[in-house]
Amino acid sequence: MWQAIHEELAPEGLVVLTVAIDASLDEPRPFVERAHATHPSLVDTEHRVADLYNMVNVPTVLWIDEEGQIVRPQDVHYMSNEVASITRFHNRKPLAALRAWVRGEAPAYPGDVAADTKVPTEADQEARAAFAVGWWLSQHGKADAAERWFVRAGELAPHDFTIRRGSMPIRGIDPMGPAFFAMAGEWARAGKPYYLPLPDTATSPEDYEVEPIPEISIGELQAKLAADL
């Protein structure tokens, strides 16, 4: 879907720049190939963009203007309604807002960009350091040592699912398996949001909820998620 948006709005001056926060160039490759992507499809194995932009989950979307200014803070946009039944995010509002901004018909964000920008804590940055050590160890055949650092990073930043869930494939844990649902369930029972959309994207508390997905195979879910690129 992002590829379709890129094609639609490129003539009006938009670039869709996608970044996979994944452990290798190969992991997002099926998504990129399925989308027949002509937009720049980057891969962030070391969490550089996640660090610079304080991203703690996916999908995370920011809008940047012609001068390199962030004009819409990080938000949660699912653009393919293939996954709306699972995520409860529908593309109607963000797609209309994006078209209006690109065409100069509306500002990128009706709120205060700086005030609604999420910034990291010291513990979040300590988690980045711990993740970096874990990542390096995992790439040098030190799985046991890496595991301790990934766990430590997750304890330091329990809301950071690029760390807690994103490290699962590196650690040999199924990121769509029981470990994920246990983690998400615990988080939800604690009253914590899994997604952090901006106020004009989320319309009701239900948008924030995470539920188990009992009646869909992992392969089907993967295919639906891939449709968002």
Next chain:
Amino acid sequence: MPTMDARSDTVDLMAAWTVIDEQQNQSVESGDTLMLDPTVLGWERKPEGLCRDDICVPVPADVAPGLIDASRLAGLIGRPIAIDADERVAAFAAPAADRADTLRSGIAPDFELPDINGVLHRLSDFRGKKVVLYAYASW
């Protein structure tokens, strides 16, 4: 009866450490405790303290000249650090305040990353266009 100092019984071998500074790796020779030249992180020891650009932080009198213990250095310059002494790897992250200042300024931090074919792209390559930065993952 001769006594033996446990510390003198171990040989503090110099060996390669990997020091990761915000996703950039370098190799540093050090013993079992990581001792760093502050210039590795872009800081210079001057009479007024540790300095980078126009910022100087004081250095307590008990910090000897020359190399500085990595944890101590991290504390002095406000950098979060993770050290695995057994595996000889350490990572410094950016201070939270630096990230907050940059993000609240509204300037989109530049970065360079490969695409799935390994070709490098920079965000700033697209200056002059509107950009949707969309982060996703296979997980």
